[in-house]
Amino acid sequence: MKTVQSQVAMAELLPMIEESFRQGMTVTLGVTGNSMLPLFRHGRDSVILSACDPTALRRGDVPLYRRPDGRFILHRILWVKKDTYTLAGDAQQELERGLPKNCVLAVMTGFVRKGKTVSCRNVWYRLYSALWMLVRPIRPFLIRVGSRMWRWWKREGK
Numbered sequence: 397m398k399t400v401q402s403q404v405a406m407a408e409l410l411p412m413i414e415e416s417f418r419q420g421m422t423v424t425l426g427v428t429g430n431s432m433l434p435l436f437r438h439g440r441d442s443v444i445l446s447a448c449d450p451t452a453l454r455r456g457d458v459p460l461y462r463r464p465d466g467r468f469i470l471h472r473i474l475w476v477k478k479d480t481y482t483l484a485g486d487a488q489q490e491l492e493r494g495l496p497k498n499c500v501l502a503v504m505t506g507f508v509r510k511g512k513t514v515s516c517r518n519v520w521y522r523l524y525s526a527l528w529m530l531v532r533p534i535r536p537f538l539i540r541v542g543s544r545m546w547r548w549w550k551r552e553g554k
Contacts (some may be wrong), residue, residue, distance in 0.1 A: 406468040417447035431485030442508040450500035458504040
């Protein structure tokens, strides 16, 4: 089956996505932006989304949600409160506190990188997720070091 890619505003896609969820289907969307680095890279990776109970998500889950200003965001849940979530992108230090649970539209159940599908139940993904949340206070340092190592690796022609 041939895959067709095109760019469409999320607001335009939302009715089709919701209908797909009502029919029990998943939806795969390309990642835009770099707030979820190093896990997701803009234009390279896609996420697999499934319908969910917005009130039943847990720490570490990655929901697609709509901010009150109308923007669609995919970030990781760091803390769960009675009626709200606290989230942040994997590349971000700033927390988004107090997101109402009813803003959640779907949850990531997997992702696609270089043609390979990875489930959120994959042990390596779960390990990454747990460790990345644990090291949140030192993420900027880790990202700088990783970036320098990557540039050195590429410069050395490896």
